[in-house]
Amino acid sequence: MKNTTLTSPKGFLAAGLSCGIKKSGNKDIGIISCPTGAKAAAVFTTNKVVSAAVTICKNHSKSASVEAVVVNSGNANTCTGTAGLKNAEIMCKIAAQLLDTKPNQVLVASTGIIGHQLPMQNVSTGIILAAVQLSNSQKAGENFAHAIMTTDTKCKQAFKTVKIEGKEICIAGTTKGAGMIGPNMATTLCFITTDANITKPMLQKALSEAVGQSLNKLTVDGHQSTNDTAIILASGLAGNKIINKADSRYKKFVVALFDLCTDLAKQMALDAEGATRMFTVAVSAAASKAEATKAARAVADYDLVKCAIHGSDPNWGRIICAVGSCGVKINPNKLSCSIGGITVFKNGQPVKFDPKKVSRIISSKEHTIAVSLGAGKYSDFCYGCDLSKDYVTINADYHT
Numbered sequence: 001m002k003n004t005t006l007t008s009p010k011g012f013l014a015a016g017l018s019c020g021i022k023k024s025g026n027k028d029i030g031i032i033s034c035p036t037g038a039k040a041a042a043v044f045t046t047n048k049v050v051s052a053a054v055t056i057c058k059n060h061s062k063s064a065s066v067e068a069v070v071v072n073s074g075n076a077n078t079c080t081g082t083a084g085l086k087n088a089e090i091m092c093k094i095a096a097q098l099l100d101t102k103p104n105q106v107l108v109a110s111t112g113i114i115g116h117q118l119p120m121q122n123v124s125t126g127i128i129l130a131a132v133q134l135s136n137s138q139k140a141g142e143n144f145a146h147a148i149m150t151t152d153t154k155c156k157q158a159f160k161t162v163k164i165e166g167k168e169i170c171i172a173g174t175t176k177g178a179g180m181i182g183p184n185m186a187t188t189l190c191f192i193t194t195d196a197n198i199t200k201p202m203l204q205k206a207l208s209e210a211v212g213q214s215l216n217k218l219t220v221d222g223h224q225s226t227n228d229t230a231i232i233l234a235s236g237l238a239g240n241k242i243i244n245k246a247d248s249r250y251k252k253f254v255v256a257l258f259d260l261c262t263d264l265a266k267q268m269a270l271d272a273e274g275a276t277r278m279f280t281v282a283v284s285a286a287a288s289k290a291e292a293t294k295a296a297r298a299v300a301d302y303d304l305v306k307c308a309i310h311g312s313d314p315n316w317g318r319i320i321c322a323v324g325s326c327g328v329k330i331n332p333n334k335l336s337c338s339i340g341g342i343t344v345f346k347n348g349q350p351v352k353f354d355p356k357k358v359s360r361i362i363s364s365k366e367h368t369i370a371v372s373l374g375a376g377k378y379s380d381f382c383y384g385c386d387l388s389k390d391y392v393t394i395n396a397d398y399h400t
Contacts, residue, residue, distance in 0.1 A: 001138070003136075003137070003138040003141065004138070004157065004159035004172065005138050005140075005141020005142055005144075005145065005157060005159075005172060005174070006032060006141045006144060006145070006157075006172045006173070006174055006191060006192075006193045007135070007136045007137060007138065007140055007141040007172075007193075008138075008141070008159060008170050008172045008193075009169075009170040009171065009172055009193045009194050009195040009235060009237075009238075010170070010195040010235055010237035010238060011034050011035070011036050011038070011195055011235030011236075011237045012032060012033070012034055012136065012193045012233070012235065013032070013033040013034075013035070013134040013135055013136050013140065014030065014031065014032050014033070014134065014135070014136075014140045014141050014143070014144040015030065015031050015130040015131070015132075015133040015134045015135065015140055015143060015144060016029070016030035016031075016130065016140075016142075016143030016144040016145070016146055016147030016148075017029060017030075017126065017129055017130055017133065017143065017147065018126075019072075019122045019123060019125055019126025019127075019129070020119065020122040020126075021072055021073070021074035021075050021112070021118070021119060021122055021123065021126075022073070022074035022112075026146070026149070027073075027143060027146045027147035027149075028072055028073045028074045028126070028147060029070075029071070029072050029073075029123065029126035029127060029130055029147055030070070030071045030072075030130065030143070030144040030147035030148055031068060031069065031070050031071070031095065031127065031130045031131060031134060031144070032068060032069040032071075032144060032191060032193065032233065033067065033068045033099055033131075033134050034066070034067055034068070034193075034233055034235050035067065035099070036235060036237070037065035037066070037067055037105075037235075038065065038066050038067070038193075038233040038234055038235045038236070039065070039066075039198065039199070039200045039203050039233070039234045039236065040061050040063070040065075040066035040107065040200070040203075040231065040232070040233050040234075041061070041200065041203040041204035041206070041207045041208075041231070041232050041234075042057065042058075042061040042107070042207070042229065042230060042231045042232070043207060043208060043211055043229075043230050044057070044058060044228060044229055044230075045226060045227065045228030045229070047226050047228070049078065049079065049226050050078070050226050050227070051076055051077050051078040051084075051088075051110050051226050051227040052077045052078070052080055052084035052085045052087065052088040052110075053077050053088045053091075053108045053109050053110040053227065053229070054109075054226075054227060054228075054229060055085060055088070056085065056088040056089055056092065056108050057107045057108050057109060057229060057231075059104070060092065060103075060104050060105070060106065060107050060108070061107055061231070063104050063105050064200070065105060066105050066106070066107055066233060067099055067101040067105045067106065068095050068096075068099050068101065068105070068106045068107070069106070069107040069108070069109065069191060069231060069233070070091050070092065070095045070106060070107075070108050070109075070127060070130075071108070071109045071110070071111075071144075071147065071148050071189065071191070072091075072109075072110050072111075072112075072118070072123060072126075073110075073111050073112050073147060073148050073149060073150055073176070074111075074112040074113070074150070075110060075112040075113055075116055075118050075119075076110050076111055076112045076113060076114045076115075076116075076226060076227050077110040077117075077118050078110075078114045078115065078226045078227060079114055079115045079226075080115070080116070080117055080118075083117055084117065084118070087117070087118045087120055087123075088108050088110070089103065090120065090124070091106075091108050091123060091127065092104075092106040092107075092108050093106075094124055094127045094128070095127055095131065098127070098128065098131040099131060107231060109148075109189050109191075109227070109229045109231070110227060111148065111150055111176065111188070111189050111227050112150055114226065141157075141172070141174075142155065142157075144174065144191075145157055145174040148174065148176045148189055148191070149176050150176060151273055152176050152177070152271055153271055154271055155174065156174060156175045156176065156177075156264055156267040156268055156271065157172070157173065157174045157264075158172070158173050158174075158260045158261075158263040158264050158267070159171070159172045159173075159260070160172075160256045160257075160259055160260045160263075161256070162252050162253060162255070162256035164196075164240045164243075164249045164252055164253065165240055165241060165249065167238050167239050167240040168238065169194060169195060169196045169238045169240060169253065169256070170194060170195055170238070171192065171193070171194040171196070171256055171257055171260050172192065172193050172194070172260075173190065173191065173192040173193075173260050173261070173264055174190070174191055174264075175188060175189065175190040175191070175215070175264045175267075175268060176188055176189050176190075177189065177220075177268050188227075188228055188268070189227065189228075189229055189230075190211075190215060190229070190230040190231070190261075190264065191230075191231050191232075191233075192207075192230070192231065192232040192233070192257070192260070192261075193232070193233050193234075193235070194232065194233070194234050194235070194238075194257075195234070195235045195236070195237045195238040196234050196236070196238055196240065196243065196253055197234070197236040197237075197238055197239070197240050197241070197242045197243065198234050198236070198242065198243040198244075198250075198253065199242060199243065199244045202243055202244060202245070202246070202250060203232060203234050205246070206232075206250070206253060206254050206257055207230065207232045207257070209254055209258070210254060210257040210258040210260075210261045211230055211261055213258060213261075213262075214258055214261035214262040214264070214265045215230065215261050215264065215265045215268075217265065217381060217382050217383050218265045218268060218269055218382075218383040218384075219297060219300050219301050219382060219383070219384055220268075220269070220272040220273065220275070220384075220385055232257075265383060266278065266366070266383065269383050269384070269385045270365070270366075270385070272385045272391075273390065273391045274387070274388040274389070274390030274391035274392075274393070275385035275386055275388065275391075276310065276386055276388060277309065277310075277362075277363070277364065277365055277366065277367075277385065277386050278365070278366050278383060278384065278385045278386075279300075279309060279362075279366065279367050279368065279369055279383070279384055279385070279386075280366070280367075280368045280369070280381055280382070280383055280384075281296040281297075281299045281300045281368075281369045281371065281381060281382045281383075281384060282296070282368055282369070282370045282371070282379070282381045283295045283296040283299075283323075283370075283371050283372075283373065283379060283380055283381065284370070284371070284372045284373070284378075284379040285334070285372040285373045285374050285375060285376055285377065285378075285379070286328065286329075286373045286375060286376050286377075286378040286379065286380070287328070287329040287373070287375045287376035287378065288376065288378050289378045289379075289380060291328040291329060291373075291375075291376075291378070292328075292373075292378045292379050292380035293380040293382070294326055294327070294328050295323050295326055295328045295371065295373060296371075296380050296381055296382035297382045298322045298323060298325075298326035298328075299319055299322045299323060299369060299371065299382070299384075300382040300383065300384030301322075301384070302318065302319075302321075302322040303387055304318045304321075304322075305318045305319055305322055305384075306384065306385070306386050306387035307386070307387050308362075309362055309386040309387075310386035310387055310388050312359045312360075312362045312363040313359070313362070314339055314344060314353075314355050314358035314359055314362060316337050316339065316344040316345050316350070319337055319345075319369060319371065320335065320337060320345060323335070323371055323373065328373065328375075329373070329375040329376070330373045330374065330375055331373065331374035331375050332348045333347060333348045333374070334347055334348065334372065334373075334374025334375075335347070335348050335371075335372065335373060335374055336371070336372040336374070337369070337370065337371050337372075338369075338370045339358050339361060339362065339367065339368075339369055339370075340358060340361030340362070340364075340367045340368060341361075341368075341370075342354075342357065342358055342361070344358065347374075
């Protein structure tokens with residue numbers, strides 16, 4: 001069976017295991033390693049309150065070469081003061097010593113409960129054991145994917161290949177996130193490896209573009225995490241001529257990266273806390289791109305729409321209400337809406353449709369809500385998921 005995990009692209013090793021951060025005993029510490037050194041690019045949460053790991057990672061990601069990423073789950077290392085910053089730095093230092101590199105060539109990420117200091121004895125032991133287990137096997141990649149999970153019920157992984165000038169380039173990714181998702185630069189934790197030979201500036205451009213049109217389009221509950229981090233590492237070992245400008249080779253790479261990130265985003269939507277289905281809100285005829293984005297997110301974030309979708313209820317009134325109250329320009333006489341390709345509201349008025357047929361569409365794994373604002377020529381989209389009783393249960397019990 002072909003390896004489709006983070007260890008598939010040339011030059012990468014990984015490991016994941018349990019070190020006792022989580023009371024459940026599930027895996028909670030992971031390492032990605034690129035012994036030959038990799039170009040790194042990253043995007044982070046725009047929340048004003050951030051994890052110590054985000055603070056350290058922002059600085060270290062500027063390094064010309066990165067050799068490892070160390071990640072823990074079960075503890076966010078957020079709102080932990082100077083001790084939290086010191087602990088994040090210690091994680092990098094331990095990994096650097098074990099992997100014979102410099103601390104600023106190690107990136108760090110954390111996810112889990114806010115406000116608790118990391119159990120550093122457990123974490124330190126976990127990093128040491130993980131370093132010993134580093135491997136380029138599929139199992140190693142899967143272990144890492146499991147180690148970054150919190151309330152996720154399954155691993156989210158994706159793999160793509162693209163040929164550029166006769167050289168096959170591999171891109172692999174894994175992400176975690178089931179709740180507290182409403183990103184605006186990155187989403188939850190996402191790690192991507194590729195063996196593409198590409199400059200650091202172009203890698204950053206590619207990641208920002210791909211994430212902006214995929215992971216950033218997902219909202220589960222409209223809330224950004226304090227720890228949102230997306231990192232891509234490029235080993236350069238595919239053998240292609242270096243991608244150093246936005247030419248046709250770059251465009252091929254971006255398309256593949258976008259496809260991978262879209263795959264991961266949809267997996268996240270379908271594994272969101274308590275979710276049973278996902279949907280896309282496609283807004284057209286907006287007065288500006290920003291207003292199209294705002295309207296799409298307003299519908300996807302509206303709890304009454306999400307509840308209706310959970311109940312397979314073709315309640316177009318909630319969709320129109322969300323659009324009308326979000327502050328964007330609309331032409332009431334041209335405002336229209338369709339669900340799964342079936343028009344339910346046109347030019348400001350309801351139309352006859354088969355509610356049972358639309359209900360069946362809504363109850364499927366994925367469907368699209370299309371809204372035309374009748375106010376311009378711009379469009380955008382957003383991914384969302386339904387809201388169930390389980391979401392409340394999971395988040396009521398999360399800390400206690």
